[in-house]
Amino acid sequence: MTVAEHAEWTEAIQALPREDRPSLKPVREAIEPLRAIKDAGELEAITRAVRLGDEAFAHAAAQLQPGVSERELAWEVQRHALEHGAERLSFETIVAAGPHGSMAHARPRDIAVEAGQGVVMDLGVVVDGYCSDLTRTVFVGEPDGRFARVYDAVLTAQTMAVERIEAGMSGGEAHAIAATVLAEAGYGEAFTHGLGHGVGLEVHEAPRLAAGSGDVLADGHVVTVEPGAYFPGWGGVRIEDQCVMEDGRLRVLSRAPKLDLDVVPGVGVAS
Template sequence: MDYQQRINKIQAVLRRKKLDGLLVSQPENRRFLSGYSALDHGIGETAGLLLIPAKGDSWLLTDFRFKLQAEAEADFLHIGLYPKGLLALLREMLPDLGIRTLGFESHYTLHSFAEKLNGLSEKTGVRFVPTTDLVEKLRVIKDEDEIAKLRASVDLNEKVFEEVYSTIGPGQTEREIALIIESTMRRMGAQSPSFDTIVATGGNSALPHAVPGMKAIETGQPVMIDMGLILDGYCSDMTRTFVIGEPDERFQAIHRLVRRAQRAAIAAIRAGVAAAKVDAKARDIIAAAGYGQAFGHSLGHGVGLAVHEEPRLSSRNGKKLQTGMVVTVEPGIYIPEWGGVRLENMVVVREDGCELFNKNSTWLDL
């Protein structure tokens, strides 16, 4: 991957916006621009930031603990350590680099840190300017290299599902199955899950974001599994809902309905179509069957280095889809006490349609 080329693009944006530089704190943005793969421990404990001047060489600022990894992974960058904290280092560096106006990422900067930047501004005269989505805008369109990685991530995720699915039986608890899934992911080569695996059975599957508990699988009850992994930095995300034993009429009808809504939405995806229109394709089908209130979330979201990113497939997003965007399509119907059905696939938007990453082999058509 030619990270310098991505940085060049950001530098052009900075010059257009009359910014002398940009401080990149958002972890996926940082990785996208540098290849540096260290993980933050939450927003309060960063593994480092990029300092990208509008012209010239860029810097990776980090602390002692990450020095060797930074040098190994981002050897085209200068590495700056901040033993006395980031603010002290910035105070030293910014004048040397001639930076008078520095952008920071408003969506990944704590209010308390922005206040500290204000304090530094008073001392140094450097203006700190909140920015949003400068790097995200580059990330939203995937190149073929990234698409290949996303495809591979989905492939592996499906292999894990197939392997675990064949072993699921009555009596196993949600937590037990989630554990087996996440272990299998790692054993088969994933870096980690891309989010906490959801295994929800019976009435628990009525919670779209259930936490796996000690409830055991019962024959005839819905089982919802929402799982994803990270491979080579790129995320997958997939949901399957099924029944061990014979599904009853109601489950079959709802599953068929959700699947029909999903197929219709996928068929509508191509470059130039508004995201809201794709959401409506699925939502209208579910609403027409009388379940409109039971589908309370949006249809899907972008996936890339982050498991949830732009674009949102939601009724509130009127923007048009573009070639190279990668999204999930995941309609669901949730009925308190009874349970829920959600089905989720991932596609990449193409000029005349979309490519479905998921293979048919894990489809549970009823």
């Protein structure tokens, strides 16, 4: 029910004699668990959205070079998505270069990307009513040692979470997997948000993967796994995949490539 429809119903109810007035009660808490389990048709729509999101990221990342602004890169995401079948974006695209990347929910600016900066790109599209959500962190030029170490820790946290999360686990337990990896790498305080969330008709819906979450993961859930580490004055790294729970385990839907720092000459990835 929309706000306008709710107002119309409320007005009509108030016009009735007091003894005949029904009461309206929200049912979101009852509906959300049902919506969280995706059927085959919903998963197909989500997969189409994920594929287009992957393509939009690849298109924008190909434009990445010193002198291009964050806002221009965000526009390239939107343009490609809309020209190739997206109904709209899932949310305003995040492009955050250098120190700006220390803000987990940064908004793109008319500021040029510089060589030697990491760039966080978080984007999503809507296809057939269903959302995608993807984050990659890329680097302009050859990554330095600090970026490599942080990136390696975040990627390890994400990989281990995807491998170890299983049906029956709570959202809090899922979050703890990645949080423990980052803490052991010395970045525990830099992980400032939850590990993930459900995605479907809305880009943020049940279940919630975060510290203290009692949401129980089950087959049919489509969730993000997106650990990050953020350092004011330096920047941040976040890596996010969209996954579906099948046969008790997560299957990654996202296909956008991640950095392989092992092939970058002279850059170590020691923790």
